[in-house]
Amino acid sequence: MNKEDFRNFISSKGLKITKKRDEIFDEVLNTKGHFDPEELYMRLKQKGSKVSRASIYRTIPLLVEIGLIEEVERVDKHAHYERVSADSHHDHMICMKCGKVIEFFSPTLEMLQDEICQRENFHKIRHSLEIFGLCKQCQ
């Protein structure tokens, strides 16, 4: 996923390539870990961008549609997103008190899932595992 893909996608939908969309795309591309719309907005503001919250909210669905990000979880009452990176799948532990998200990856766990799917003749494409509980600090 690079800017070229993004632009082709935008064009092919009959939409327009604009400065604001570019700024948002770039910022998300540079983002590691989770973010919510407000954080994204603030980060752009700090960099001197003049985007509005409305544009953030209007662009996020496009980024989801093109597969750049996905909605992870609504911890409190707002949405959280995360960049999809083909090379680094991982699962999540989510603290029910402070909302912290701990990413982890377990090859054994992945293999186990593959086995279970084989047994059921289910062709696995992707999965999502979220463990809810209390982080070290909040217990």
Add this chain to the structure above:
Amino acid sequence: MNKEDFRNFISSKGLKITKKRDEIFDEVLNTKGHFDPEELYMRLKQKGSKVSRASIYRTIPLLVEIGLIEEVERVDKHAHYERVSADSHHDHMICMKCGKVIEFFSPTLEMLQDEICQRENFHKIRHSLEIFGLCKQCQ
């Protein structure tokens, strides 16, 4: 979990056993599957109850605390709850073509998760595993 437990819990917290709390408790006890606060409110209204939304919102945390229900997922932008039934946890395979849901349970998988959480000092309360792909028929 029965009304006796509920009343003891309420009393032991120095709170009061009221008609409204009873009504809400009864209604949740009779609920199968997921619900959100609005649905619960409407169902009570239809049965002639005079509860207010405020009481629904104020009582739900008590029901969560006593373990009658748990927050399942914020699908859209509002909270969803589900009655806890100790005997039947399971995970899901979801067919991306026909939408079929296959439930499964793997003790090994559960144990593995417990281990991972221990390693991170994360106190696990619940989890949700969803595998997306194609079922036997749809491949």
Add this chain to the structure above:
DNA sequence: TTCATTGCAAAAGCTTTGCATGTGT
């Protein structure tokens, strides 16, 4: 009597939308 509880309506917080203006094609 004494606090907790309730309902109401107002407030709060996140997200969406109408509209006039601006901009890519």
Add this chain to the structure above:
DNA sequence: ACACATGCAAAGCTTTTGCAATGAA
């Protein structure tokens, strides 16, 4: 020029809260 995009402020929704009245212990 035309259609889509943008910002702003207002509206929408779910959830929370202050307050006066009510009710349980």
